[in-house]
Amino acid sequence: MTTIKDVAKKAGVSVATVSRFLNDSGYVSLEAAKAVTSAVEELKYESNPVARSLNTKKSNLVGLILPDITNPFFPELARAVEDVGLTYGYTVVLCNSDEDPEKEKNYIETLKKKYIAGFIVTSNQLDAPHYANAKVPIVALDRTINEKIPIVSSNNAGAIMGTNALLERGCRNILFLRGPEKLNPANDRYEGFLEAIRNSDAHYQVVTCPFHFADSQKIVENVLKDHPQIDGIFASSDVSAAGALKAAGIVGKHVPDELQIVGFDGVAMGEMLSPGLTTVAQDVYKMGAIAARVLIKRIENKEIEQNFYEVPVKLVIRGTTREGME
Amino acid sequence: MTTIKDVAKKAGVSVATVSRFLNDSGYVSLEAAKAVTSAVEELKYESNPVARSLNTKKSNLVGLILPDITNPFFPELARAVEDVGLTYGYTVVLCNSDEDPEKEKNYIETLKKKYIAGFIVTSNQLDAPHYANAKVPIVALDRTINEKIPIVSSNNAGAIMGTNALLERGCRNILFLRGPEKLNPANDRYEGFLEAIRNSDAHYQVVTCPFHFADSQKIVENVLKDHPQIDGIFASSDVSAAGALKAAGIVGKHVPDELQIVGFDGVAMGEMLSPGLTTVAQDVYKMGAIAARVLIKRIENKEIEQNFYEVPVKLVIRGTTREGME
The missing domain is CATH 1.10.260.40 (lambda repressor-like DNA-binding domains)
Structure with missing residues (x-):
């Protein structure tokens, strides 16, 4: 050799x-x-890349820390990071954190010993010293860690769009399924909902609801039984919206004639439901691709244009809302 | 230090x-x-793990090569491999191959330069010299590469179970949605279907159908229009079954009264459909966990009990089939 x-x-x-x-x-x-x-x-x-790592104290490994790859939001993100990484000669190490700060900390420490080149992090740990002090380039998704760490985020205020879609189609009693309260994007969506609904004369109620299908179904079933006047549901995630749709079937509310439903995410499953789910779709692939590009620029000491990247969302109209605008 | x-x-x-x-x-x-x-x-x-890699020519990186993490079958597999890996001190590098032999070959070559410890491979490349000659431990999922490479596979003959579920519920004209013909598991499922249907006096027809929602929907829509007598559909994947369910809605066939549907996979999405999808469920997590365990044993030169691990499947009855047995 x-x-x-x-x-x-x-x-x-x-x-x-x-x-x-x-x-x-x-x-x-x-x-x-x-x-x-x-x-x-x-x-x-x-x-020899391993020998090079030793000399330069850098490998071309990039760590992707996310809560759980089986949540339908993350595979597309992982795919985008891997695609962009591959183009620039980086390989991706997959880390499922389960939102456990100890697990996140362990990943960072273990991978730093392998001279990991940088991390892309999706975490709810808003105050996480192990990130702030990591001393390797980091890019955050949907979360603010500190002002030095670049963020890639969806325009979660797109929730205004989803709320207006229900209002414009005649909904007058709207249930908002709010996501976990410690979650930044969930709170931004809640703000967006409030902004739109307060500009209308519609009634509304808010229920906190995990991003989990079966739990969401149960919660919505009970709310619909107690409040038969509800004619619109806006869910902070597609998985919750799928639960709401199932609940509507169980309590015998026809969707979209008696009850209209809008989700938030744009995951592939929404299209498979009957009727198909109207949703505020994030461009998850684009978010992952931007995060990977920004990280690699930081690793290679190239200038990045900004510290905050906002990816637009769009309203995808399918069968859970009525056709005509009113 | x-x-x-x-x-x-x-x-x-x-x-x-x-x-x-x-x-x-x-x-x-x-x-x-x-x-x-x-x-x-x-x-x-x-x-120092990087220095150790140089000395021992082994890292504790494990490569997971799969077609596409956004296919709902794979995230759970990746999760299992990562969980087991973590327990034994291994980290997982994610590789999306798109079933492209060139891409697979590149991953193997690039990662071998990083002294990758081993690979778990899900690939359709039945005749793949880059695997046979890789000179690192490999475990294959659902595929036979050669007799020296251990395989973890579902009992795809569980298709017999799915077919019988339709026959026992009165179906007499069954459509089988066969998966891609070059795919081992798809062919095993086809064999299972044939075995069960030939033991009955039911009519049947077979249509080849990709594991893709929108394509499956279109194919089934056309078949149902031409053959209104069809009263049962057995799909080789849940995604195809979801397409069939959507098609039934479009042509106005009530599920399960006029048409019963059974899928194969057991992905989380099946539960979210209305009605919920009856399916032959694989234990995907268990498959990934066994593959990871076997690989790590091979990496550490420990004896493995066998070269073929078959993970049982089970029938999950939901709303796309009728309740009573006939």
Whole structure:
């Protein structure tokens, strides 16, 4: 196998010069750079990535920390990070945190020992010193960690759009399924809902509801029994909206004639429901792709344009809302 | 930072002895082993994993090669591999192959340069020399690569169970949605269907159908229009079954009164459909967990009990089939 010594010999320079050039870690004359480049090409020298990690204290591993890959929101995100990573020569290490701060901390410590190049983090740990002090580049999704860490987020105020979709279609008694209260995006969606509903004369009520199908179904079933006047439901996630749709079937409310439902997320499952779910769709793939691009720029010490990237959402109308605007 | 030299000094043995002991790479006397163990503990010595990779030519990275994490079958598999990996100190690198042999080959080559410890592979490349010659431990999911590579597979003959569920509920004209013909598990399910249906006096027809929602919906819509006598559909995947259910709604066939539907997979989405999907459920998490355990045993040169692990499936009855047996 060709070694760095062979390259140095061929190029007529010192091993230190070859190393400086390959690791971009110091001055190399233009002449030497040319000589090393042709020697590398001629000898088909491939630097050993593990040895390189040791020298540069950097690998091309990127850690993706997310709560749980089986939540339908995350596979598309992971896919995007992996696609963009691959383009730039990075591979992705998958970390399921279950929102457990101890588990997150362990990942960061273990992977830093492998000289991980950086992390993309989706976490509810708003106050997380293990991120703030990680000393490797980090990009956060949907969460503010501190002002130095770039954030990629959906425009969660798109909840205004979802609320208006119900109001414009004649809903006068709207149930809002609010997500977990400690969750930033869930709170932004709640704010968006309030802004839109307060500009109308419709009645509304708010119920806190986990992003979980069976739990959401049970909660909505009970609310619909107690409040038969409800004619619209806006759910903070598609999984909750799917639960609401199932509950409507059980209590015998026809969707969309008697009850209209709008979700938030835009996951593939929404299309498979009957009727198909109207939803405020996030561009999850784009969020992941931007996060990966920003992280790689930070790893490579390139300038990033901004510290906050907001990805637009759009309203996807399907069968759980009525056709005509009123 | 504590180095291996400090450990050797403390333990009163040579650096080579410490290294042999820590890397399990040669004889160490019981006395020396005890001395090294207490020195490691006392000095809180943590060997540098990147340096260890270089010495042992092994990292504790495990590659998970799958077609596409956004297919609802794979997130649960990835989760299981990650959970088991974590328990044994391995981290998981995620690789989406899109079933592209070139991409698979590139992953194997790139990751081998990082001294990847092993691979778990879900691939349709039945004849794939890049796996057979990879020279690192591999475990295959649902695929036979060669007789030396352990396989973890569902009992796809469970399709017999799904077919009988339709027959016992009175179906006499059954449509079988066969999966892609180059896919091993799809073919096993087809065999299972044929075995059960040929033991009955029911009519049947077979249509090839990708594991894709919208395509399946279109195919089934056309078949139902041309063959209104069809009273049962058995789909080789839940995603295809969801498409069939949607198609039934469009052509105005009531499920389950006029048409009964059974899927195969057991993904979470099946529960969210209305009516809920009756399906032959695989234990995807268990498949991933077994694959990870077998791989780690192979990496650590421990004996494995067998080369073929078959995980049972079970019939989950929901609303797309009628209640009473006939």
